[in-house]
Amino acid sequence: MNEKGKIPESQIAACSLIFLFKYLRGMLSKKTKYGIKALAFIASREDKKPVQTSEIAKSENISLKFLESILLSLRKSGFLGSKKGKGGGYYLIQEPENIKMTSVVRVLEGPIAMVPCVSLNYYEKCSDCPDEATCSVHALMIQVRDSTLNVLGGNTLYDLARVKKKA
Amino acid sequence: MNEKGKIPESQIAACSLIFLFKYLRGMLSKKTKYGIKALAFIASREDKKPVQTSEIAKSENISLKFLESILLSLRKSGFLGSKKGKGGGYYLIQEPENIKMTSVVRVLEGPIAMVPCVSLNYYEKCSDCPDEATCSVHALMIQVRDSTLNVLGGNTLYDLARVKKKA
DNA sequence: TTAAAACCCTATCGGTTTAGTAGGTTATAA
């Protein structure tokens, strides 16, 4: 059919840019799940010394390499600091009680809203929907978003760390 | 740049498709979104006569064939009845005020919970998590689930139809 | 009876995201 013609570099680059957009489904991704667990693990520590990735991975049953990439992105987002070399690891930059779960979820998972047209931080108009004011899905999802934001905003890393230490 | 020759038609088509995905991301599936819209459309009708798939598809900008499969599954789930032949279509079996959005979402989307270990109807133990009582993610997602259930359970098809008719 | 309208079913496809794996590089403390 298409005689094996190569795709021009420019075309590949253009398409690759578009790949950046995320496509998310209803379930919480492992990335977010592990990220929250790791943060809670670090926050539940009495001392403030750096925690090694390997220790978290072992304790929380997370693939080491996968966890590495998650902690890295948490560091780049400003939640964690890191220290290289022996005795290094990751540590919290802010106090646990000041870290709301809304911001954690937004960084790890992306939009909290279930449809882009009700997203506060990632808003996008639906292509198929002519009028949001009379859209049934829009009206419903606004409510879902607000109640979720309420829960996530009402929980901090301090709260989650307490659950962990309850044991 | 493009001295390699022409870009195959198929590649252009592929890239165009990818571009479309930018506008499609979101956690709620199209199936659920369209399904809710279709139900609201039918519920907002004054008369109780069957509504044709083609009419809904046109009015709500939904692919006809895709909508067909959605309405079919809604019929099989007991939300809709159908009438074949000329003047046929789909109609609600129950009164709109008796149809909670929780049941609609469960049928179309599946579990409402964001992790299986907090799902009421689709519970599954996490393989990696030894103890739910001290799991930070579990504790958080229980709250998210309950608030979402609260919203979805508090809305019926009657409520959504009212939003639609507001126009 | 016949043809149109409408429902029903199956199969397939292209493309994306997830959840990793593998392997190497850089910085730091002892």
Add this chain to the structure above:
DNA sequence: TTATAACCTACTAAACCGATAGGGTTTTAA
């Protein structure tokens, strides 16, 4: 200098989604 641990890049198998295609079957009006 050497062991340690963070950091970086590239790749992949599997699952899944939205959509399409194309054919049926059934019912009803004329």
